[in-house]
Amino acid sequence: MAESSAKRLKTNPISIGTHNGHFHADEALAVYMLRMLPAYESSQLIRTRDPARLETCHTVVDVGGEYNPATNRYDHHQRTFNTTFPNRPTKLSSAGLVYMHFGKAIIAQRLGVSEDAEEVNIIFEKVYENFIEPVDANDNGISVYDPQGIANAGLEKRFRDGAFSLGAMVSRLNPNWNDPAPSDPEEAQQVEDEKFLVASARMGEEFTRDLDYYTKAWLPARDIVNKAYALRLEHDPKGRVMVFDGLSVPWKDHLYTLEEKSKGGEGVLYVLYPEKPDPGAKWRIQAVPVSKDSFESRKPLPEAWRGIRDDKLDELTGISGCVFVHAAGFIGGNKTFEGAKAMALKALEL
Structure with missing residues (x-):
């Protein structure tokens, strides 16, 4: 794990870079999670694939072809990339990368405790398995079940469930191919960026709700269940x-x-x-x-x-x-x- 976020964030003002064009659930969530931390709260968002512009960004997610927490680069598209969350099998997306390095700081901030507190680690693992990992899998094209195993068993879906996911929700927020767009490139990019921010807020709302459930409801229930079980x-x-x-x-x-x-x-x-x-x-x-x-x-x-x-x-x-x-x-x-x-x-x- 990289050093704490507080030690790495010394550039001011902070800018977050990600790619423009069609956006996805993972970078929408990655940007939101970063902005939950005080150091990134007022950060500037730059959506581009221009390497020169990305080079000026303090932190870059889901683009740039580099994973290096020391320089705040969190891309997962490299051919050699195979990083996973500790003790989990799923290859990380940009959301998983940001969560792996900043999740404990986010949780500790929510609980008002230090990052080393036992409850932080418990929730850190639980939120990954129940919320972040499905986002990672969706972005990396990993199915819940082994496709070959499904085929061998001769199982067929009873209905289509493609629209029933956060990834599908974010996809629907992208501009349609025939939506009118400004002729000026800068104005067109601004329109696209505004749609991305809607997607980021929607993903963040779901993430925050999940985090609050585990910190405010699930964790306090543990002692009650222990007593009832005993x-x-x-x-x-x-x-x-x-x-x-x-x-x-x-x-x-x-x-x-x-x-x-x-x-x-x-x-x-x-x-x-x-x-x-x-x-x-x-x-x-x-x-x-x-x-x-x-x-x-x-x-x-x-x-x-x-x-x-x-x-x-x-x-x-x-x-x-x-x-x-x-x-x-x-x-x-x-x-x-x-x-x-x-x-x-x-x-x-x-």
């Missing part, structure tokens, strides 16, 4: 039911991490939590997914309960206070904690 044997001898006494928190990542560390037992199958932090709130029973992003549950609620509500569900389960069970079996509800727990324990038997 008490799970109080609700089921095999530890298959986990209960949150207060309002539900983001628990999936933390649960999988705890289970991986413990490496034993059947694993948690159902999570119980109140809908609201009120004394009389209804309770939910949620089946644990097989993985964080999966729609498949480890043990869905019984098929016979699915799509049934209220009194009919009471009669079917033999448990009073039932509210519903979703048709897909991944979640249900009861008017009380005792009722939700009874549903979980009975579901374990079926």
Whole structure:
């Protein structure tokens, strides 16, 4: 890792260079992330492919054919470039490069702590894996699944998902081929630059929202999940039911991490939590997914309960206070904690 950003930024005023023409999600995000730091906050943006102009820039991203953090050059298009984020397989884009070198400073600034703080490193890795890495993969043409493996399995997409990504969103912000453009080159470049700034702000908004989620919601939930996991044997001898006494928190990542560390037992199958932090709130029973992003549950609620509500569900389960069970079996509800727990324990038997 390069030295801290504060030690490298001594040129004033700061200018950031990137390429003009069709813009992409990675450099739009790279520019935004740099501008989150005080040293770059008032930086000038220069979009050009002219080597002479790029040479005048303090920092250059996604153009220039050079990766050298000592001189603030962050391009990834070189034939020999194969840099990845620590312990991750995906080749970096300009977004990944900027994040790898400046991400900890951005996170530390957000948390109001030093870059060496434990929580900074935890969020640094989490935000990369969940937000930055998909941007890197998209820009470098790397598929989520091995294309040859997909072909060998004979799998076909059920629908087109090409528009459902941040990369596609940024692509749509580029000028269309037949949009009217000023005849003056400088005016035309200004129009294009304004569209780029819209794209950069949109990518930055999503990045900031993701960062705030991990710093303000996900990380504070860790201790709560740890406590609930430690008490799970109080609700089921095999530890298959986990209960949150207060309002539900983001628990999936933390649960999988705890289970991986413990490496034993059947694993948690159902999570119980109140809908609201009120004394009389209804309770939910949620089946644990097989993985964080999966729609498949480890043990869905019984098929016979699915799509049934209220009194009919009471009669079917033999448990009073039932509210519903979703048709897909991944979640249900009861008017009380005792009722939700009874549903979980009975579901374990079926």
